[in-house]
Amino acid sequence: MHHSRLAGFIIDCQDTPPDDAAAFWSRALGMASEGDDGHGYAVLDASARDLHIEVQRVSHASRIHLDIETDDQPAEVARLERLGARQVAKGPRWVVMEAPTGQRFCVINARRPLAGAPGTNVWP
Numbered sequence: 423m424h425h426s427r428l429a430g431f432i433i434d435c436q437d438t439p440p441d442d443a444a445a446f447w448s449r450a451l452g453m454a455s456e457g458d459d460g461h462g463y464a465v466l467d468a469s470a471r472d473l474h475i476e477v478q479r480v481s482h483a484s485r486i487h488l489d490i491e492t493d494d495q496p497a498e499v500a501r502l503e504r505l506g507a508r509q510v511a512k513g514p515r516w517v518v519m520e521a522p523t524g525q526r527f528c529v530i531n532a533r534r535p536l537a538g539a540p541g542t543n544v545w546p
Contacts, residue, residue, distance in 0.1 A: 424494035424545050425536035430474035432528070436484045440464035444477040451475070472540055474533070487525070489516070491532045498529050501545055 435443035441457060444464035448455040453466040453475065468475040474489070492498035499509065499517050506522035516528040536542045 424492060424497045425532075425539075425542050426490050426492040426498045426529075426545065427536060427539065427542045428473075429489040429491035429530060429533075430468060430476075432487050432489060433475070433477045434480040434482070434485050434487065435477060436480055436482065438479055438484075440477050440479055443479070447475075447477055485526075487527050489528045489530050491530050491536070493532045493536050495529055495531055497545070502529065 433443065433447055439458075440462060441455070441464050444455040444457070444466065447453075448466055451466065451468075453468050455477075456465040456467060458464050463476040463478045466475040466477065490498065490502075495517065499519070502519060503509070507519045509517055510520050510526065511518040513528075516530045518526060518528055520526050
């Protein structure tokens with residue numbers, strides 16, 4: 423048995439420094455920017471919504487992708503593959519996947535325990 427839930431959204435901004443992009447998105451979404459975290463992301467304060475929202479600089483076209491967090495990444499990736507998703511790439515704490523409909527998303531390791539957290543699904 424494992425848990426997963428929607429963690430939040432990543433706003434990919436082509437060739438734009440995270441703080442510059444976050445200046446727009448923080449005002450647009452009404453969330454304070456916590457600034458560049460030193461790893462190429464600017465975190466927006468979405469804690470009131472129990473979400474994690476980051477702005478990052480990328481070399482590909484700008485887009486928004488979602489993150490699914492889990493306490494058992496291999497099990498969640500396998501579950502999503504059974505639903506028709508496919509792995510595209512792997513990072514140190516995430517797996518980039520593509521839905522059968524073409525959208526990319528990441529399966530990430532949970533930042534905190536998920537059992538009992540709001541919006542958490544339990545999978546056999």
